[in-house]
Amino acid sequence: MIEVRHLKLVDMVAKVGSLSKAADELCLTQSALSHQLKELESNLGVQIFHRINNKLHFTPAGKEFRDAGREILEQFDHLENRISQINQQQLKTYVHGYSDEESIRLNNQARTISDLLHWDTIWEDGSLILEAGCGVGAQTKIISSKNATCNFVSIDLSEKSLKQAQETITSLGIENVVFQQENIFDLPFDDESFDHVFVCFVLEHIAEPHLALQELKRVLKKQGTITIIEGDHGSTFFYPDSNAAKKAIQAQVDLQKQNEGNANIGRQLFPLLSDSEFIDIHVNPRQVYVDASKPEMVEGFIKNTFTAMIQGIKEEALLKKIISKSEIEDGIRDLYKTAQAGTFCYTFFKATARIP
Ligand SMILES: C[S@@+](CC[C@H](N)C(=O)[O-])C[C@H]1O[C@@H](n2cnc3c(N)ncnc32)[C@H](O)[C@@H]1O
Structure with missing residues (x-):
């Protein structure tokens, strides 16, 4: 139901403040990102954002998703770094x-x-x-x-x-x-x-x-x-x-x-x-x-x-x-x-x- 790309999407919107800027950062079109967001909201059965005056505001569920998602993404980063370190170590030894x-x-x-x-x-x-x-x-x-x-x-x-x-x-x-x-x-x-x-x-x-x-x-x-x-x-x-x-x-x-x-x-x-x-x-x-x-x-x-x-x-x-x-x-x-x-x-x- 929740995929890594969804975590990245929400994290990026939280960082840059809008869907269009997030699309640029993630090298995707705005419509692709919008589609992913709708897919996520429909999978979860809740809204992540309120859309007010063309702006995105986190809903309470969205805030929870953003904070927990960020922790998961940090763990992914940590894992990737560890694997890369192990690779480097193997090359050295x-x-x-x-x-x-x-x-x-x-x-x-x-x-x-x-x-x-x-x-x-x-x-x-x-x-x-x-x-x-x-x-x-x-x-x-x-x-x-x-x-x-x-x-x-x-x-x-x-x-x-x-x-x-x-x-x-x-x-x-x-x-x-x-x-x-x-x-x-x-x-x-x-x-x-x-x-x-x-x-x-x-x-x-x-x-x-x-x-x-x-x-x-x-x-x-x-x-x-x-x-x-x-x-x-x-x-x-x-x-x-x-x-x-x-x-x-x-x-x-x-x-x-x-x-x-x-x-x-x-x-x-x-x-x-x-x-x-x-x-x-x-x-x-x-x-x-x-x-x-x-x-x-x-x-x-x-x-x-x-x-x-x-x-x-x-x-x-x-x-x-x-x-x-x-x-x-x-x-x-x-x-x-x-x-x-x-x-x-x-x-x-x-x-x-x-x-x-
Ligand atoms: C002695 S060489 C043998 C190369 C080749 N099979 C041959 O017989 O000429 C061992 C190779 O195993 C590779 N190797 C060691 N650990 C590896 C790993 N975890 N995954 C992929 N390759 C690895 C090394 O980088 C190295 O090129």
């Missing part, structure tokens, strides 16, 4: 940050393990897919090309990353993706909007992954599926072995934990999905194994994906005194050693599930 180096790293990561992760990322023709946390579009370009008959809505919190993602997709001539700046916890889509959802390397960064899953579930159509890909730093082993390298990796795990994320989330995908009441859950470990017989993987994965990630958190880990400068530098040096005739193993976890 995102462990990998939004530097150019990180953007290059995300693209290297996606390219080098594209076959391993995406040989089976195929949806039926004509599907509408939500990609949550698309970042700079490193996965977007792969999955949208592989599924050329599908349409993608790719969202992320970061305006900067979305801009880069848009540039990449446009430069590749890909036309089945639209980007939107949104929060995974508060999606602007109706219930049951999407056939499928895709999430890659995002849940590891958020404090409440089960809440994100609830929201993703809400926007999935019945029988819709979710595909989640996450890493698990506890799955890392390498030759030559090195305590310094292990300490450096642990620093990343600890830093991510301080930022309320979980760098070892891969092993947790099954319970997360079953607790969120998804069904038909299949979790598939995808191991990357690299040795000198695969020089492109030595470059692309050991150096430019994994070690670059540890290098990327160095400054923040030092600032937060999680590890000493010599320890992290020794660790990074030893990770590079695995790229010189050593070996390196890491396991990603790809989960698929659906809703009933």
Whole structure:
């Protein structure tokens, strides 16, 4: 019966004194505003204003509406500010940050393990897919090309990353993706909007992954599926072995934990999905194994994906005194050693599930 626009209308008339000025302030025509007012008065069954000599005077019910309405609008403002603060906070605490180096790293990561992760990322023709946390579009370009008959809505919190993602997709001539700046916890889509959802390397960064899953579930159509890909730093082993390298990796795990994320989330995908009441859950470990017989993987994965990630958190880990400068530098040096005739193993976890 009462809508926010009604509260705003009455509040604005109280502030500026007339319907015509209120219409200007609210960027509406006077007749549209007049129509809203009549609608409100008829819904409530009382008059908000007496019209005397072409002037509006609040009735007793109108005064009550104005005062209570103002309090509600203040609460709305407060809520909007809080959500915006939370968004800003999330951007600040995102462990990998939004530097150019990180953007290059995300693209290297996606390219080098594209076959391993995406040989089976195929949806039926004509599907509408939500990609949550698309970042700079490193996965977007792969999955949208592989599924050329599908349409993608790719969202992320970061305006900067979305801009880069848009540039990449446009430069590749890909036309089945639209980007939107949104929060995974508060999606602007109706219930049951999407056939499928895709999430890659995002849940590891958020404090409440089960809440994100609830929201993703809400926007999935019945029988819709979710595909989640996450890493698990506890799955890392390498030759030559090195305590310094292990300490450096642990620093990343600890830093991510301080930022309320979980760098070892891969092993947790099954319970997360079953607790969120998804069904038909299949979790598939995808191991990357690299040795000198695969020089492109030595470059692309050991150096430019994994070690670059540890290098990327160095400054923040030092600032937060999680590890000493010599320890992290020794660790990074030893990770590079695995790229010189050593070996390196890491396991990603790809989960698929659906809703009933
Ligand atoms: C490691 S990046 C992964 C990006 C991309 N999926 C990929 O694999 O290259 C994680 C992304 O999740 C986004 N993100 C984190 N929290 C989010 C939230 N609450 N809503 C939407 N995106 C979020 C970050 O902004 C970041 O771009």
